[in-house]
Amino acid sequence: QVQLQESGPGLVKPSQTLSLTCTVSGGSMSSGSDYWSWIRQPAGKGLEWIGRIYTSGYTNYNPSLKSRVTISVDTSKNQFSLSLSSVTAADTAVYYCARATLVRGVISYWYFDLWGRGTLVTVSS
Amino acid sequence: DIQMTQSPSSLSASVGDRVTITCRASQSISSHLNWYQQKPGKAPKVLIYAASNLQSGVPSRFSGSGSGTDFTLTISSLQPEDFATYYCQQSHSAPLTFGGGTKVESK
Numbered sequence: 001q002v003q004l005q006e007s008g009p010g011l012v013k014p015s016q017t018l019s020l021t022c023t024v025s026g027g028s029m030s031s032g033s034d035y036w037s038w039i040r041q042p043a044g045k046g047l048e049w050i051g052r053i054y055t056s057g058y059t060n061y062n063p064s065l066k067s068r069v070t071i072s073v074d075t076s077k078n079q080f081s082l083s084l085s086s087v088t089a090a091d092t093a094v095y096y097c098a099r100a101t102l103v104r105g106v107i108s109y110w111y112f113d114l115w116g117r118g119t120l121v122t123v124s125s
Numbered sequence: 126d127i128q129m130t131q132s133p134s135s136l137s138a139s140v141g142d143r144v145t146i147t148c149r150a151s152q153s154i155s156s157h158l159n160w161y162q163q164k165p166g167k168a169p170k171v172l173i174y175a176a177s178n179l180q181s182g183v184p185s186r187f188s189g190s191g192s193g194t195d196f197t198l199t200i201s202s203l204q205p206e207d208f209a210t211y212y213c214q215q216s217h218s219a220p221l222t223f224g225g226g227t228k229v230e231s232k
Binding site for chain 2: 037098
C-alpha cells in the first residue's frame with residue numbers, strides 16, 4: 001500500500017532554511033487526481049496547513065507562511081519537498097506530509113486519507 | 126480564511142457514553158468538512174469525510190452530520206480506544222483550516 005515518509009534535519013538554526021522531503025512509496029504520485037500537502041503541529045497544539053502541490057506543479061500556500069514557503073515536486077523520484085526560510089523558534093513543530101484524495105460526484109470532495117508519521121523539527125542555535 | 130471553531134475543547138467521558146463534538150465554520154462550506162482522530166505521537170487519521178461519509182475501516186459508532194456552517198461528530202458508544210483528540214477540517218477553499226481540537230479524556 002502507499003506510504004509516506006518525511007525526511008530531513010531535525011535541528012535547524014534560527015534564520016536558516018528548513019528543508020524536508022516526503023517520499024511516496026508503494027505507488028506513483030502521478031496515478032490519480034490527488035494533491036500533496038505539508039501540515040505542521042507545534043507541541044501540544046493544533047494542526048496548521050502549510051500548503052499543497054499537484055503533480056502538475058500547481059501550488060497553494062497558507063498566506064500566513066506564503067512569503068517563506070516553497071513546495072516542489074519531483075515525480076520521477078516520487079517525492080515532494082518543503083522549504084521554509086528564515087525560521088524562528090515559532091517554526092518548531094512536528095511536520096507531516098499528507099495526501100489528499102478526491103471523491104468524485106455531483107460535488108467533489110477532498111480529504112487527507114494518507115499521512116506520514118511526522119518528523120520533529122526544532123529551531124534552535 | 127475560513128475559521129473553524131470546535132467545542133468543547135475537552136471533555137471527560139466514560140466507556141459506553143455517547144459523545145458529541147461540534148464544529149462551526151465562519152462561512153458556509155457546504156459539506157466540505159472532514160473529521161480526524163489523533164492519538165499521542167501519531168499522525169491524524171480520517172474518520173469522516175464530506176461531513177457524513179464514514180471512511181472505510183472506521184467503526185460504525187462514529188458518525189458525522191451537518192452542512193453549511195454547523196457540523197457534528199458523534200461517537201455512539203465510547204470505547205477505550207476512542208480516547209484521543211479530534212479535529213475538524215474544511216476542504217472548501219484554501220487555505221485549508223482545522224478546528225482547534227477536542228480532547229476526549231476518561232472520566
